[in-house]
Every structure is written in C-alpha cells, then in structure tokens.
Amino acid sequence: MTFDARALRDAFGAFLTGVTVVTTHNEEGAPIGFTANSFTSVSLDPPLLLVCLAKTSRNYATLTGAKGFAVNILAEDQKDLSNTFARPVEDRFAAVAWKNGPFGSPVFANVAAWFDCAMHELVDAGDHVILIGRVEGFDNSGRTGLGYARGGYFTPALAEKTLLANADASLLLGVVAERDGEILMVEDGNGGWTLPFVEKAESEGLEALEDHVDMNLGLILWPGLLYSVYEDTKTGRQHVVYRATLGKGAPKSGRFFPIQAPPLAEISDSAVRDLVKRYAAESTLGNFGVYVGNQEKGRVHAVAAKG
C-alpha cells in the first residue's frame, strides 16, 4: 500500500513530542548535530534510548560511524537552537554554549536534560536509520522541555508565565517544589508547616516566586505547570500555586518531606493540606490536575482528560 507522503507525515505530526538536538564529532574532530523529535526512551536496564536519522542527512556517514552520540533535550526557551540545527547553517555550534560530555559528545548548557551515549546498535528502517544509544552519563536540570506538534512549537509553562504576568491584581503565589521524591515545606509561624508562598506585586510574574525561593531558601527553582487556583474567602486573597523542581543544595530554612508522607497533622491551612494530599495521590501516576475554586470547595480539572 502506498500513501501520500505529505498526508502520512502530517498524521505522524499529530503526536506531541519534545525537541532534541543530537550531536557527535566528525572524523576531523569538529562537532556536528541536527534537530530531532524522533527521540524515545527505551530501556532502564541497560539504559537505552533511540533517535531516528534520515538517510538523506548530510551527517549520515558521520553518525552511523560514530562511537557515540549525545541527545540534548531542549528547554522551552531554546526554539532558536531547534531552528539553527534544522537548517543548513554554516556553524550551528556558534549559537550555543556547549562542552564535551563524559563519553565525549557535545552537550549543551541550559537544556532540560542531556544524555551522552555510546553507540549500542544501528537498526536499518526504511528511509531512516534508528540509532540506539547506551547512556554513559546524563544531566537533568528540571527545566520544562520545548514541545512540538503539527509542525509548530508549544511552550506550556512559558504560556502560563505570560498569563500570570498579565494578571493585574496582587495575589499570593505558592509552589509545590519537588526534588528526588520529596517536597519542600516551610514553617507557618505557628509551629506547623505550609508551602512557600510569596506576595506577587501587580508588575511581577513568576520571577517573584523564583527570587523568593532563591533569597529565603537558598535554592534554584524551576517553575513548571499550574497546579491550583483558589480564593481564600476568609481573607479575600487569591492563591495561585505552581508545580516546580528545585536545584541542588540544602535549604536555608524549611524541610523536605517525602511526597507520600507529608506532615498532614501539622498543616493548619486546610487548603494547603488538601493540596498536598492531592499532590501525593496524583504523583504516583503523574496525572496532575488543576484545582480551581476557593479554600473549601472547588473542582480539579483534568489536564489530559481521557475520552
């Protein structure tokens, strides 16, 4: 059976992916790389991943003959890099800060994650070749990845960030900040625990939260997606809570608690208690919803509802 290639490609493009740049060095030792969204994680033990390379690529011989390659998962603000590595630009690497990874292939600064791989297997597949890499080293920054679907980029966390920057009222910004299976809680001033909250001025966006966590807790915060929006009808304050990941280091104040064992009895704010409980339940499956309501009553909206 033959299909119209364009129609088939458009249908494949309905699948939402991230965007990566695959890199290695050529025989002269110069870095080479190309944009690829055909990345898939394959196996944990042994640690394997794959990416599909078109046989028409100018780098086909280099990549299929390489001892290894790296996969750089682009962050939301790296659209330009994706374009540079997809076009016939003279020196693609002039546009990016990079270094050699532990196995020797170029890894980029400020990406969501990178994997430096040894070549595990090449699988011939029609007009592409599947490069299967064995992970020899990796880094995961916690940044939200750049999205790609139907030929266009999407940036969910950046879009929410813009939305927030345009919210004209002052409100309380909170965060469920996770690291290695634990969430960070801070003292509530009454001997109990709560989430980090900061008052956002009209002119500020999500950076108010990043600065607050940096200054008061001494940790780098990578904000992710929206988690909860509620008004405390007793105080009349609007609360907007985001999910986030935290950088390395010990917090200057506050404490990490296992996601599945938060100090519920010591959280006096019922809205925060319910939120932390919901986070524990949802994080086992990763099916996070967004709560909209007030401190007592509201609805959790599914982010990706099943049909």
Ligand SMILES: Cc1cc2nc3c(=O)[nH]c(=O)nc-3n(C[C@H](O)[C@H](O)[C@H](O)COP(=O)(O)O)c2cc1C
């Ligand atoms: C978002 C995006 C995803 C892409 N994914 C792939 C891919 O998975 N495999 C591939 O061979 N080319 C892919 N391409 C196309 C290559 O990046 C493009 O053809 C590039 O110019 C190849 O460079 P080269 O010929 O120097 O290797 C993609 C392009 C874009 C913009």
